[in-house]
Amino acid sequence: MVSPLRAVLADSVALSFASAPPATAMGRLAAEGRLRAGVTVDEATDVAWAVASPHQYEYLVIAKGWDLARYRAHLERAIGSLLLGGGPEEEVQPRI
Numbered sequence: 001m002v003s004p005l006r007a008v009l010a011d012s013v014a015l016s017f018a019s020a021p022p023a024t025a026m027g028r029l030a031a032e033g034r035l036r037a038g039v040t041v042d043e044a045t046d047v048a049w050a051v052a053s054p055h056q057y058e059y060l061v062i063a064k065g066w067d068l069a070r071y072r073a074h075l076e077r078a079i080g081s082l083l084l085g086g087g088p089e090e091e092v093q094p095r096i
Contacts, residue, residue, distance in 0.1 A: 023041065023042075023045045025048070026041045026044035026045045026048060026083075027041050029044065029083070029084070030044070033085070034084055034085060035083055035084065035085060036082075036083055036084060036085040037085055039083055044083045047079070047082055047083060048079055048083070051075060051078050051079050051082070052075050052079070057071065060074065
């Protein structure tokens with residue numbers, strides 16, 4: 001079974017910002033009620049860009065030798081844990 005995050009990221013954040021910008025993917029997540037409570041589409045887009053930045057890729061894949069499967073899995077875990085909601089019982093976490 002494909003995770004909801006993998007389905008959204010597969011055509012946007014993890015593979016190519018050019019084919020589907022993060023705002024499109026984050027807007028889709030928001031429309032489906034999947035973003036963490038209190039996280040806006042703009043904030044989610046900013047976080048997705050920061051986590052999946054070229055600098056991250058260069059460091060992890062090029063400098064540290066991660067393969068693409070490991071890098072994509074890392075992006076899914078990182079972005080998912082930062083942005084996806086846990087359901088109706090979820091509490092809004094304080095922002096630092």
